[in-house]
Amino acid sequence: MSGMVSEEAMVVSVADIAEGMKRMVLRAPSIARSARPGQFVMVSTEAKDALLARPLGVSGADPADGSVTLRFAVVGKGTGWLAGRRKGDTVRIYGPLGHGFTTGAKDCILVGGGTGLAPLFFLKEAIEREGGKALLLAGAKDRMCLMESDVLEVGCIVATEDGSMGELGLVTGPLKRLIAERRFDMVYACGPVPMLKAVKQVCAKAGLSLEVSLETRMGCGVGACNGCTCDQAEKDGAWLKVCKDGPVFRAEEVLR
Amino acid sequence: MNDALKTELFGLEMKNPVMSASGTFGFADCYRDFFDPAMMGAIVVKALTPLPRAGNPPPRTCETPSGMLNAIGLENPGLREYMARIAPALKGIGTKLIINVAGSTIEDYVEVAEAVEQDGGADALEINISCPNVKEGGLAFGSSAKGAAKVTEAVRRAVGMPIIMKLTPNVTDIAEVAKACEDEGADAISMINTLLGMSIDVKARKPYLANETGGLSGPAVRPVAVRMVWQTAQKVSIPIIGMGGISSAEDALEFMMAGASAVAVGTAQLADPMAIPRIIEGLSRYVKDEGLASIREIVGAACPGRKVAG
Ligand SMILES: Cc1cc2nc3c(=O)[nH]c(=O)nc-3n(C[C@H](O)[C@H](O)[C@H](O)COP(=O)(O)OP(=O)(O)OC[C@H]3O[C@@H](n4cnc5c(N)ncnc54)[C@H](O)[C@@H]3O)c2cc1C
Ligand SMILES: Cc1cc2nc3c(=O)[nH]c(=O)nc-3n(C[C@H](O)[C@H](O)[C@H](O)COP(=O)(O)O)c2cc1C
Ligand code: FES
Numbered sequence: 001m002s003g004m005v006s007e008e009a010m011v012v013s014v015a016d017i018a019e020g021m022k023r024m025v026l027r028a029p030s031i032a033r034s035a036r037p038g039q040f041v042m043v044s045t046e047a048k049d050a051l052l053a054r055p056l057g058v059s060g061a062d063p064a065d066g067s068v069t070l071r072f073a074v075v076g077k078g079t080g081w082l083a084g085r086r087k088g089d090t091v092r093i094y095g096p097l098g099h100g101f102t103t104g105a106k107d108c109i110l111v112g113g114g115t116g117l118a119p120l121f122f123l124k125e126a127i128e129r130e131g132g133k134a135l136l137l138a139g140a141k142d143r144m145c146l147m148e149s150d151v152l153e154v155g156c157i158v159a160t161e162d163g164s165m166g167e168l169g170l171v172t173g174p175l176k177r178l179i180a181e182r183r184f185d186m187v188y189a190c191g192p193v194p195m196l197k198a199v200k201q202v203c204a205k206a207g208l209s210l211e212v213s214l215e216t217r218m219g220c221g222v223g224a225c226n227g228c229t230c231d232q233a234e235k236d237g238a239w240l241k242v243c244k245d246g247p248v249f250r251a252e253e254v255l256r
Numbered sequence: 257m258n259d260a261l262k263t264e265l266f267g268l269e270m271k272n273p274v275m276s277a278s279g280t281f282g283f284a285d286c287y288r289d290f291f292d293p294a295m296m297g298a299i300v301v302k303a304l305t306p307l308p309r310a311g312n313p314p315p316r317t318c319e320t321p322s323g324m325l326n327a328i329g330l331e332n333p334g335l336r337e338y339m340a341r342i343a344p345a346l347k348g349i350g351t352k353l354i355i356n357v358a359g360s361t362i363e364d365y366v367e368v369a370e371a372v373e374q375d376g377g378a379d380a381l382e383i384n385i386s387c388p389n390v391k392e393g394g395l396a397f398g399s400s401a402k403g404a405a406k407v408t409e410a411v412r413r414a415v416g417m418p419i420i421m422k423l424t425p426n427v428t429d430i431a432e433v434a435k436a437c438e439d440e441g442a443d444a445i446s447m448i449n450t451l452l453g454m455s456i457d458v459k460a461r462k463p464y465l466a467n468e469t470g471g472l473s474g475p476a477v478r479p480v481a482v483r484m485v486w487q488t489a490q491k492v493s494i495p496i497i498g499m500g501g502i503s504s505a506e507d508a509l510e511f512m513m514a515g516a517s518a519v520a521v522g523t524a525q526l527a528d529p530m531a532i533p534r535i536i537e538g539l540s541r542y543v544k545d546e547g548l549a550s551i552r553e554i555v556g557a558a559c560p561g562r563k564v565a566g
Contacts, residue, residue, distance in 0.1 A: 004289040006530050044528060049321045051474055052527050094290075094529055219317045219324065220526040224286040225279070226302070226328045227317035238333060239310055244286075 003034040004222065006094040011085050012067060018148040020074045021115075022083050023059075029066030031058075031095050037123035038100030038213055038248040041068070042221040044092040047081035054078040055218050055243075057119035057190075058096060068093075071118040071147055097221045098247050101211055105186035107133045109178060111171055111199050113191020114145045119213060120190060121154060135178065139171030139195065172198045179206045189213070193255075200251045210251040216242045230254055260543040261536070261551050263297060263518055265495050266418045266443040268352055268379055270297035270518065273551060274508065274536050277499050277522030278303060278356035278382060278422070279328065283342045284349060290529040294350025295536065300520060301346075303358040303384050306367045308334035318455050318464040323474030323501070324523055325453050327467035330358050330387055335371055343377050352379040354420065357411075358387055358394055365394075365407055366414045373415040383411055386424030386449035387471075398424045398449075401436035408440035418443040420497065425477075426452050430484045431491035438492045445488060446497035446520065448481045474523040475501040482514045489515025490561040503531065505538025512551070513558040 009028035017023045031041060035058045042053035060069030074083045085091055101119075103126050110120045117138055127134040136156035140146045143165035151158065157174045158166025167173060178184070179202065189199045190213040203210040219227035223244035230240045232254045240246065240254065261272035275298040281287065284299045293299055311331025318325045333342070346353055355378045359365045365383060372378050385398030385407050397403035404421065411419055421437040423430055425448040434445045450471025455464045463469070481500025489496055498516030502508050503524035511519050524531040543551050556562035 004529075006290060006528075050319065051322060051324060051523070052319050092528075217315050217317055219326070220280075220286070220529075222286045222529065224282045225317065225326070225526050226311060226331045227326060229311065229314050229316065229331070231313050238308070238331065 004095060004097060005030045006092065007031055008090050009068065009093050011087055011089045011091060013087060014083070014085065017071065017150050018146055019144050021147055022072055022074065023147075023150060024070045024072070024082065024085070026068045026070065026091060026093065027066050028068045028093060031093065032061045032066045032068050033063045035061040035068065035096035036100035037103065037126045038119055039096035039098050040119075040221070040247060041070075041093045041095030041097065042218075043078065043082060045078040045081040047077040050077045050081070052219060053094070053221065054082075055097075055221055057213070058122055059118040060122050060125065069122075071115070071121065071150065073115045094221070098243055099245065101188055101213070101248050103127055103130060105132050105134070107184050108186040108188065109135050109137060109175065109184055111137045111139070111175060111187065111189040111191070111195075113139045113171065113195040114141070116189070116191030116195075116213070117147050117151065118190075120188065121150065123188060124154065137171050137174055138166075139191070170198065171195065172202050175199065175202055179208065184208060186211070196251070197255055200255050203251065211248055212251050212255065213247045214242050214249065214254060215247070218243055232256055258540040258543065260548055261539055263551065265497070265518055266380075268298070268418065270352055271295070272297045272536050272539065273512070273518040274532060274539070275300050275354070275497065275518060275520045276525060276532065277520040278384065280522040280526050284346060287525070287529055291533045292350070296351055296532060297518060298352035298354050298379070299349060300354040300356055300382055302332055303330045303356045303387065304332055304335060304338055304368055305330060305358050306335050306364050308332065308337065313466040315464060315466055318470065320453070320455055320472065321476060323472050323476030325455055325465060325470035325472055326450070327465045327470035329467065335368055339371065339375060343375055347377050353377065354380045354382050356382045356384050356422070358384045360394070362407055362410045365411050369411050369415045369419070373417050378417070380418040380420055380443070381411070381415070382420045382422050382446055383407060384422045384449070386422050395424060395426070398433070399427050401433045404433045405436040405440045408437045408442050412441035420444040420446050422449055423447045424449045425480060425484055431488045434488045434492045438494050442494060444495045444497060445492060446499065447488065448477070448484055448500045451477050451480065473500065475503055477501050478507060478510070482510050485511055485516050486514040486559050489556060489559050490563060493563040495564055502535065505535050505542055508535055508539060509542065509554065512555050515556045515559040515562045515564075517555055517564070
């Protein structure tokens with residue numbers, strides 16, 4: 001991990017992409033230049049009592065115009081404060097942090113659950129730019145938890161647990177079907193752990209390699225506090241740090 | 257660099273009085289992209305124990321009003337790995353290096369202290385008798401003057417290098433514990449470690465932290481820490497390194513005016529990777545604006561009964 005910087009980022013635009021879900025574009029040229037899909041930034045907020053910065057996945061980055069896109073659910077103090085920023089306001093962010101996805105796949109599936117979709121937009125772009133094919137699968141409890149407008153725009157297969165959008169059921173339904181249809185070279189997933197575990201099972205059966213992105217509560221985001229341990233896996237005798245060793249891991253490393 | 261910020265602690269010459277707090281700066285490897293650690297007065301690294309420790313299960317941290325609880329549990333790679341991999345990387349870091357030592361027995365402290373002295377790469381030891389997050393985290397020693405004296409005495413006998421005793425605020429009279437350390441030959445006191453606390457997840461009806469209790473740090477503890485430094489400065493004549501919620505140059509000045517010769521920054525650095533350089537810069541501006549020849553002029557300014565000279 002190198003090339004991390006702290007930047008005073010200017011808000012370029014904020015948009016609603018579903019109820020309680022925002023897409024925010026920031027001008028943060030240094031981060032935009034080096035961010036890779038799967039990496040994240042820490043956002044410093046001025047929300048009352050919120051001391052620590054909040055981790056958000058990089059959902060898009062364009063070195064040409066210096067923009068960084070975030071897609072996030074408004075769930076509490078920090079994200080509430082961020083959602084209240086307007087065009088022209090500044091927000092202090094630092095990054096890009098962590099290890100991202102291994103790109104280079106030729107024909108792959110991206111599985112996103114809820115806010116786990118955020119980094120996958122960026123990954124899809126990168127894989128397609130490198131000439132690969134990337135199919136996006138979006139799963140959520142209901143349509144409220146999807147990044148609806150953006151999901152529809154990039155085109156993807158949707159499954160909701162209540163059937164309010166797309167297929168009824170879990171994302172593993174369409175995933176199994178796709179895998180049975182043709183040979184893919186890679187699967188990437190980001191979302192809640194039960195979803196990741198289910199995806200892992202499907203991929204293991206089909207002999208497909210899988211990379212997953214994990215979420216934990218974070219203190220610093222850079223490996224300084226040992227607060228973000230993943231107690232599922234060890235490296236050199238120590239538990240893995242999600243912020244530095246991850247957040248992207250090979251599935252067999254972190255999911256049991 | 258500003259000469260007015262030069263600080264001397266027990267013969268250790270530092271560029272400025274600002275250090276990292278143990279456990280919030282890794283082994284000085286995490287913030288290099290943001291600034292060169294050589295700009296700090298000293299680097300204090302994560303606690304080191306004789307054997308590797310995995311630490312406590314997650315969740316390990318929890319944000320609280322103007323602060324945070326942590327229950328990391330002294331996760332560290334252990335002495336052997338430290339000597340093989342980390343100590344060499346810290347050589348030539350460009351500033352003073354202080355190793356935080358933890359243990360569950362007196363022998364543990366002595367073992368790590370001796371190994372660090374032999375290695376020769378560090379400038380001082382910070383003896384952590386104050387970790388609230390593991391049953392044998394030294395708190396058993398740190399919570400009484402007698403226990404603190406025992407550890408100080410044993411480490412003093414074992415090594416010649418400077419030793420700083422790091423004290424817990426979870427005691428009735430911290431100044432008395434500090435005095436006991438001074439009497440046994442400690443070179444300095446650092447204070448405070450975290451305040452024992454708890455936060456409950458009302459939805460889940462159980463504590464947020466897997467360890468249940470954790471140590472409170474950050475701005476929330478600052479007034480408690482300043483008061484303790486002020487009381488201790490009137491009781492001991494060895495220098496005090498003050499910490500607890502320092503997030504700005506003004507906060508650092510509070511501690512120094514209360515009697516601390518130097519300060520450490522922990523939680524604020526976790527929250528903002530530029531916190532330490534910002535604080536050093538702020539102190540630099542302060543001495544200029546106030547026309548001070550040395551920052552030392554304000555040490556103890558609000559503590560007329562301060563015993564340590566200079
Ligand atoms: C590497 C990483 C990348 C992330 N990327 C995204 C993203 O792209 N889009 C997005 O919407 N979210 C993302 N998240 C989650 C996001 O960080 C949290 O939702 C956010 O920190 C909540 O902050 P808050 O101040 O609004 O909530 P708070 O007021 O702090 O908390 C509100 C509620 O959320 C819970 N909570 C807070 N943080 C977490 C967490 N990390 N995991 C589970 N529960 C939590 C709290 O316990 C509380 O119940 C990511 C997290 C990580 C670790
Ligand atoms: C995540 C975290 C880990 C810590 N680990 C250690 C440690 O290993 N050894 C130690 O002596 N103190 C440790 N501390 C305590 C700090 O060094 C410091 O004494 C305390 O946090 C108060 O300062 P602050 O408010 O600036 O953080 C830790 C604190 C935090 C927040
Ligand atoms: S969040 Fe601090 S070490 Fe990972």
